[in-house]
Every structure is written in structure tokens, then in C-alpha cells.
Amino acid sequence: MTEQLRLMAVHAHPDDESSKGAATMAKYVSEGVPVMVVTCTGGERGSVLNPKLQGDKYIEENIHEVRAKEMEEARQILGVEQEWLGYVDSGLPEGDPLPPLPEGCFALADVHEAAGELVKKIRAFKPQVVTTYDENGGYPHPDHIMTHTISMVAFDGAADTEKYPEAEYGPAHQPQKLYYNQGFNKPRTIALHEAMLSRGLDSPYGEWLERWKEFERKERTLTTHIPCADFFEIRDKALIAHATQIDPDGGWFRVPMEVQKEVWPTEEYELAKSLVDTSLPESDLFAGIRENA
Numbered sequence: 001m002t003e004q005l006r007l008m009a010v011h012a013h014p015d016d017e018s019s020k021g022a023a024t025m026a027k028y029v030s031e032g033v034p035v036m037v038v039t040c041t042g043g044e045r046g047s048v049l050n051p052k053l054q055g056d057k058y059i060e061e062n063i064h065e066v067r068a069k070e071m072e073e074a075r076q077i078l079g080v081e082q083e084w085l086g087y088v089d090s091g092l093p094e095g096d097p098l099p100p101l102p103e104g105c106f107a108l109a110d111v112h113e114a115a116g117e118l119v120k121k122i123r124a125f126k127p128q129v130v131t132t133y134d135e136n137g138g139y140p141h142p143d144h145i146m147t148h149t150i151s152m153v154a155f156d157g158a159a160d161t162e163k164y165p166e167a168e169y170g171p172a173h174q175p176q177k178l179y180y181n182q183g184f185n186k187p188r189t190i191a192l193h194e195a196m197l198s199r200g201l202d203s204p205y206g207e208w209l210e211r212w213k214e215f216e217r218k219e220r221t222l223t224t225h226i227p228c229a230d231f232f233e234i235r236d237k238a239l240i241a242h243a244t245q246i247d248p249d250g251g252w253f254r255v256p257m258e259v260q261k262e263v264w265p266t267e268e269y270e271l272a273k274s275l276v277d278t279s280l281p282e283s284d285l286f287a288g289i290r291e292n293a
Helices: 022-030 057-061 063-078 111-125 142-157 186-198 206-214 229-241 257-263
Strands: 007-011 035-041 081-087 129-132 177-181 224-227 266-274
Touching: 007 022, 007 111, 007 142, 022 035, 022 063, 022 224, 022 229, 022 266, 035 063, 035 111, 035 142, 057 063, 063 081, 063 229, 081 111, 111 142, 129 142, 142 177, 186 206, 186 257, 229 257
Parallel strands: 007 035, 007 129, 035 081, 129 177
Antiparallel strands: 177 266, 224 266
């Protein structure tokens, strides 16, 4: 049965696959399910966030190659397949008013064309399940929002031979379910925050929760909780492989592993589209599909 199941995760930048749903992917890989990560951009405009590597001239001059190498290392750790969509990072504009996005970047790409590139990946890999970001991008980075946009178009477009002819885009295929990554959710953050404080430990989530109060952010519906605590170490190892983006001594890793596994042993998703019958809440991205496989 697992040979028939296939999962595709669509992400904006290298490192997103390791910070969003990585333990879930590792879990399915361990079960023999082929998993494909599609990375929309090369992450060229991402800041070097690891203080130990800031100011490194080689990294600054060769950031595209560096991030591609990091992606390959993370891919091997997770055991997934990975392909690039081939677009250039848009960067995260800052200021008031916001500056224009750079010419030729992913966020300014033609939606039909960009979705068509993703359609090619979907038709070639033939996943039943696709994961992506919600309409806010998870956070309002233009590349994350564009990733959402093209994922929604491609989910339907992969089966639409008029919009995307088979001669150019490959034989039609219709995925059965589409999910939004919702790993950074408020219930999880509160649970881990309170668990740290109750143990007399400093919590890295205090500022997060304060910012949550400042912004009226719609709470998402968490439909699907994937038990994957046994793969949290693999997730962290893959994340650390993105050395330019992750400080191994930073806030990502301040909650002890045993606390994470005890308090919140799952990763969360929001079911956005389903062409199969399923009962909510779910504990399997392939719920409703396995039964008919």
C-alpha cells in the first residue's frame, strides 16, 4: 500500500522544509512513503541569521550555492526527494511604505506560468497529498504568499488538460487532499511556554505570545495532528544543516527534547481541500486515501 502513497510538500525557500512539517515527512519516509519537497526559490535574498557565519565573504558572494548545498544536506537527513521550481527569492521588504519588490523575483512571476511549473512536478510525481501554506503564507513573506497562490492553482490545474495541456505539462493527475502547514500555532506555543515555566526553565516563547496579543491574528482550524515525536531529532538535525539560517544555540532549540515529546508530540495541519471522505480530527494525512488504496 505504501508504494501507492505519495506526499508532496511545497515550500518557498530552502530551510522551510525543515522548519515546517519535517518530522511528519521523516515519519512517512520511515513507513516507505515517497516524499517530494518542491522548493520554489533558491533563498538568495535570505539574511544570514547564524551570528557565527555573519560577515563571511565567501557566503555573501556565493549564497545561492551555499544554500543549495545546505538544502542537499537537509534532504539527505530527511530522506526525501527534492526539486527546485527555479525562481529567485523576493526578499522580505521592510519599511513604511514598503519598497517595491525586485524585478524578476518569484512574487512578481506570472501566476499561470509559475503554477504550470508546479503542475509539471505534480504530474510527474503523482502525489495524493500536497502540503503548502495558507493564504497568509504562515507569515506575510511575499514568497510564502506566492507559494500558497500557485499551490492552489496547481492542485486543480494538475487535472485540467485545457489549461495545462498534456503535451507540454505531462499526463494529468489529480491530488486528493491539500493541507496548510500550521505547526506554529497558538495552542502549541502556549503549552510549551507553560511547560517550561512550570519546570523553572526560561521559555523562548514569551515574546511570541506578546506579539500575538499585539496583532489580531485569526486562529486557524487545526484539523490534523500527526504523531511524530520519534522524528523530532531528525527534524532538528535537518534544520541545523541550514547553517546560514539557523543558530544551533538559538531559540529553536531551547525547549528540551523530552519536554517537547511529552507536552506536544505532534505536528499540525489544516485540511484545505479534500476530494475524499474523511473524519475530523485526523491523525494521518492519508486518512480517507489509505482505505481506498
